[in-house]
Amino acid sequence: MSGLTIFSDKEPQQALWQSHDAQAIQQQLAQIGVRFERWQADCELGDHPQPEAVIAAYQHEIDRLVAEKGYQSWDVISMRPDNAQREALREKFLAEHTHGEDEVRFFVEGRGLFCLHLEGKIFQILCERNDLLSVPANTRHWFDMGSAPNFTAIRVFDNPQGWVAQFTGDQIADAYPRLD
Numbered sequence: 001m002s003g004l005t006i007f008s009d010k011e012p013q014q015a016l017w018q019s020h021d022a023q024a025i026q027q028q029l030a031q032i033g034v035r036f037e038r039w040q041a042d043c044e045l046g047d048h049p050q051p052e053a054v055i056a057a058y059q060h061e062i063d064r065l066v067a068e069k070g071y072q073s074w075d076v077i078s079m080r081p082d083n084a085q086r087e088a089l090r091e092k093f094l095a096e097h098t099h100g101e102d103e104v105r106f107f108v109e110g111r112g113l114f115c116l117h118l119e120g121k122i123f124q125i126l127c128e129r130n131d132l133l134s135v136p137a138n139t140r141h142w143f144d145m146g147s148a149p150n151f152t153a154i155r156v157f158d159n160p161q162g163w164v165a166q167f168t169g170d171q172i173a174d175a176y177p178r179l180d
């Protein structure tokens, strides 16, 4: 079940706030400029759908976002537990970083844990099927896909180069809960 847990960035042991209610999550995240939405597919997608089918099913939502925000491109990323790069990729995303553009991710299936570091707090968002999260440009964050990653997500980009990150060098992620 999707969820948001908020911690102080000085106190990893004790959560300040938690909810699994989509509306409460949306309201809490809106206060820090983070967009959280639930999207519905135009048609039924089976397990492990092809990228073309994924885009077709959510094209109306992508078009709405692109018209509003002027994003330039999108793609589909899938991770499975047998991916040979899973440990290296997990480590890369677990290192706190920023992007010069909004990080826009929609979970078609599976799940992942986004952790945002701002205003002296850590916002851990467990994203699952139908969740859209948009993290504003230059927000410190990390992402945990777990030891057996399993998700399909649409990524929407602001620039033609795709994924570009600046790592902060802060080891803070090590102190906070992970997906497993």
Ligand SMILES: CSCCC(=O)/C(O)=C/O
Residues within 6 Å of the ligand: 077, 093, 103, 105, 112, 141, 142, 143, 153, 155, 163
């Ligand atoms: C869910 S897409 C992979 C994660 C990613 O792109 C990123 O930047 C995490 O912070």
Ligand SMILES: [Fe+2]
Residues within 6 Å of the ligand: 097, 098, 099, 103, 141, 143, 165
């Ligand atoms: Fe990121």
Ligand code: NI
Residues within 6 Å of the ligand: 003
């Ligand atoms: Ni819970």
